[in-house]
Amino acid sequence: MNTEAQSQKSLLTPFNVIAGLILLMGAALTVWRFGWGIGAVTNLDNNNPWGIWIGFDLLCGVALAAGGFVTSSAVYLFGMKKHHAAVRPAILTAFLGYLFVVVALQYDLGRPWRLPYPFVVQSGTTSMLFEVGLCVALYLTVLFLEFSVAPLEWLGKKKLRKLIHGMTIVLTIFGVVLSTLHQSSLGALYIIAPSKLHPLWYSSYLPTFFFVSSVAAGMSMVMLEGWISHKPMHKVMSDDYLGQSDDLNYGFAKGASWVLMGYFFIKVIGIAADNEWHLLNTGWGSWFLIELLGFVLLPSFLFAIGTREKNLKLIRWTALLTVLGIVLNRLNVSLIAFNWHLPSEMRYVPSWQEVGVTLFVVTMIVVSFKVISSKTPIFYEHPDYKDEH
Numbered sequence: 001m002n003t004e005a006q007s008q009k010s011l012l013t014p015f016n017v018i019a020g021l022i023l024l025m026g027a028a029l030t031v032w033r034f035g036w037g038i039g040a041v042t043n044l045d046n047n048n049p050w051g052i053w054i055g056f057d058l059l060c061g062v063a064l065a066a067g068g069f070v071t072s073s074a075v076y077l078f079g080m081k082k083h084h085a086a087v088r089p090a091i092l093t094a095f096l097g098y099l100f101v102v103v104a105l106q107y108d109l110g111r112p113w114r115l116p117y118p119f120v121v122q123s124g125t126t127s128m129l130f131e132v133g134l135c136v137a138l139y140l141t142v143l144f145l146e147f148s149v150a151p152l153e154w155l156g157k158k159k160l161r162k163l164i165h166g167m168t169i170v171l172t173i174f175g176v177v178l179s180t181l182h183q184s185s186l187g188a189l190y191i192i193a194p195s196k197l198h199p200l201w202y203s204s205y206l207p208t209f210f211f212v213s214s215v216a217a218g219m220s221m222v223m224l225e226g227w228i229s230h231k232p233m234h235k236v237m238s239d240d241y242l243g244q245s246d247d248l249n250y251g252f253a254k255g256a257s258w259v260l261m262g263y264f265f266i267k268v269i270g271i272a273a274d275n276e277w278h279l280l281n282t283g284w285g286s287w288f289l290i291e292l293l294g295f296v297l298l299p300s301f302l303f304a305i306g307t308r309e310k311n312l313k314l315i316r317w318t319a320l321l322t323v324l325g326i327v328l329n330r331l332n333v334s335l336i337a338f339n340w341h342l343p344s345e346m347r348y349v350p351s352w353q354e355v356g357v358t359l360f361v362v363t364m365i366v367v368s369f370k371v372i373s374s375k376t377p378i379f380y381e382h383p384d385y386k387d388e389h
Helices: 003-011 014-036 052-064 067-076 081-109 128-155 158-165 168-192 206-230 239-274 277-281 283-308 312-336 352-375
Strands: none
Touching: 014 352, 052 081, 052 168, 052 206, 052 312, 052 352, 067 081, 067 128, 067 168, 067 206, 081 128, 081 206, 081 239, 081 352, 128 158, 128 168, 168 206, 168 312, 206 239, 206 312, 239 277, 239 283, 239 312, 277 283, 283 312
């Protein structure tokens, strides 16, 4: 078999074929949405102005991208230097997550050229959405700078790389502050809708709920990312990264266990503060308990058991369970338990086009991560910059 035939065969993998088909579908849906308007591809209406593009692409995307600030702060601010090899994959995941959150948001908003308007034309500094937009824009810039060190090493731009690398601590602190602000502010968006969000999910503590759960989501995503990437990216993973992997899982599993336990108790405090105990004895109450017990309390115990018994398999599956729980919570707040009192025929159900665009965005993240991490020093240290951590 000649070299060209081997190259073509290597490209025709199941992943590449499926990803290619999804990207083609997404391109067609993009033309459809922007050519014929949002009403042509969504089931949104005046009762349900925000759908899956906000509930999943934005709320879940931002929460699951929290691994960037969690990992960088653990290494550079809390002295966990032995886990430095995990920073770049986490930063890349966060950068792509936030970048494609902005891309996905354009499908909902339309008119991408007006994205800067709130900052330079008609700023509304008292709006919660303005604060979220400003923090996300600033944090995306921070993530770009943190991520840029790897491609600059690959390109051989030593002076610029040295300048940005020297800003690591400042960028990390700035990233933590901005993440604290906008992770909590996404929850604060729903404080203005007490009549629409079910009382079991509505609380004045929503900003706190969103921030604390995002920390657990970030740590779980770092563990899940390492697990999923291990086989396809193994050939570009350094011995340093592979050697740190187990200890990172144990450390993050222990931290996630404590964070989830704290999250469980503040959720209970939220119910007690609003005296909503009687609602637990309803159908909605059963659904709330499934989320709280099955996706918060159970993972907390499983992480603790996995850490104590050094059970990596249990830790990895628990990380997946936690990520699914965060997704469930964000969808409950934004879609499922939102407008809960409306008759079923008036409830929002996403169209296949909306689901297709979401799948398109997720696929772009995965493909971008695979390409970038295979070309630049993400899972390994560049030989010219050994031990510069």
